[in-house]
Amino acid sequence: MMNVVTAAAEAPKFADLTHHLAPEVLVRKTNPLKDIIRISWENPHLVSLANGDPHHSLYPIRRVEYEVASAADEDPVSAWRSLGASAPTQLLTSSRDADSPRLHQASLAYGHGVGLPDALRTVTALNNAYHTAPHHVATMTLGNADAITKVFRMLGSAGDYFLADEFTFGPMPIAAEAHGVKWVPVRIDSGGIIPKELERILANWDSRRGKRPHVLYAVPCGQNPTGSTLSLERRKRIYEISQKYDLIIVEDDPYYFLQYDPPSTEAHSTQTQKPFPVSFLSLDVDGRVIRIDSFSKIMAPGLRLGWITSQPAFQQHLVRFIDLSSQQPSGFPQALVSLLLDGWGLAGFDRWVRSLRLDYQRRRDFLLGLFQREVAPGGLASVDVPEAGMFLWVRVHLEKHPRFTRKAEEVVEGGRTNARELMQELFEACIRGGLLIVPATVFVLPTETGYEEEGSVHIDDRSNFLRATFAGSEETMAAGMPILGKVLKEFFADPSTARIDATSTVA
Ligand SMILES: Cc1ncc(COP(=O)(O)O)c(C=O)c1O
Secondary structure (H helix, E strand, O other), X not given: OOHHHHHHHOOOOOOOOHHHOOHHHHHOOOOHHHHHHHHHXXXXXXXXXXXXXXXXXXXXXXXXXXXXXXXXXXXXXXXXXXXXHHOOEEEEEEEOOOOOOHHHHHHHOOOOXXXXXXXXXXXXXXXXXXXXXXXXXXXXXXXXXXXXXXHHHHHOOOOOEEEEEOEOOOHHHHHHHOOOOEEEEEOEEOOEEOHHHHHHHHHOOOOOOOOOOOEEEEOOOOOOOOOOOOOHHHXXXXXXXXXXXXXXXXXXXXXXXXXXXXXXXXXXXXXXXXXXXXXXXXXXXXXXXXXXXXXXXXXXXXXXXXXXXXXXHHHHHHHHHHHHOOOOOOHHHHHHHHHHHXXXXXXXXXXXXXXXXXXXXXXXXXHHHHHHHHOHHHOOEEEOOOOEOOEEEEEEOHHHOOOOOEOOOOOOOXXXXXXXXXXXXXXXXXXXXXXXXXXXXXHEOOOOOXXXXXXXXXXXXXXXXXXXXXXXXXXXXXXXXXXXXXXXHHHHOOOOOOOOOOHHHOO
16 A cells, blocks of 8 residues: 555655745644554554444445446547447446455545555556656546645745746636735746746746745646647746746646647548657656646546646655545545556557547537638637647737727726727627637736736736637537627627727737
8 A cells, every 4th residue: 555655755866845835734744543544554464453444344335337438449439439339348347246356445445645556556657658757656636626726735825926827727826825825927828838938037036025936837738728738848948947946847737638730631530640748747857846637638527536746755745635634536436547547458548548639639620610610701810729638719809899999098007908898798799699608817817916027018908818618519619609700790890989999909
């Protein structure tokens, strides 16, 4: 049970980064009961009258059988979707009567906060296959939202500053704000975080504000909401900056496996060529990357299962917190992914995720095709092609709107234009037209002002985007894009005011 933690403690040294820990971490005691029970896990020869676990013979679950898709086919996701009830499947069984009831029992018992040994073996095998991080260690989580909030809590306390993309996956920053963390936005472009903007903030940090930011929250692949993916060059540069300014990188990467080629003219490509990117984790020689993975996007979000990969010192504090809170992710999904990887093998898993990305790539191309047909001809919106993830970031050409206007010079708060108000109107018009689509304002990092470069365009004036997903069904996409095209046309045909040209202020 304890192999992962113990072996990790013997791994070659990472930098000592414990000064990044929040004060609450340093005063948090261990769960004393877990400390005692851990002795029996480490010394199975001991007669134990210690544990309050119900006896396993009394668990009223004899057998759990999962019938899962077979991953034997070259394009298993396609077979799974198209063949319906006759799609090939594989039976995975966890049973108290099987030759080896160990997994069944373990998945139903109290466990260690680090996770079920079989699940850890599984995610460690995935880490070894897709990343180069032999000395980092894995900790099971209830998915990325759970993992990130725990990691933020471990690193951030009142008055700390964290960095993130200026448009980002909003719930995570909000979670950290509740314990006093303040956010500093980093300027992005279609390639994600701009390294020199990151460095500009750190190099010019005014210590009168407080301690320099020490955590960077990054979504490197198919960023939510912008769909951008960081190039290897940017990743390396960001890592160097993190070393120079002593940052911890929280690498939230739920879309890692969903990588796409550029749209193809071939109607039926059967493989995607794009290699899986080099993660921040693979670049991490110091132990300053805390990588967060999830089964949500490659299996099912309701499993609530994922894993953190970190240097052992961080794992120790995470597990201490888990032992006092969630204790461990539910045993069923942990057992399921272990059985699944044993059943499919790594090669089967790889076939599955490559086939899955092909499926999402087709959906992306389908949505792009609809956009080109239904929206682009109006000249009122445009998109970049996302090379990963689930989202299309639609730029609305607000400068063409008849009521687009600059605010009076003496207005000091907020943007210099009425872009924010127009986007809210557009959002409401979409709903009236029958379409729900997310406006960029929802993703603006909650922050104080004063980090922008002098003369830069205010974030409100650059919030002229909508996020559309291609993860849904073709029917939904086919219904949605014509509505967007129509609503945009009507919205921009607004005759109520004369056009005021202020083109240069909208990005
Ligand atoms: C960037 C990002 N992080 C985290 C999550 C949450 O994922 P999980 O289901 O693993 O909690 C999402 C979900 O959409 C996401 O887009």
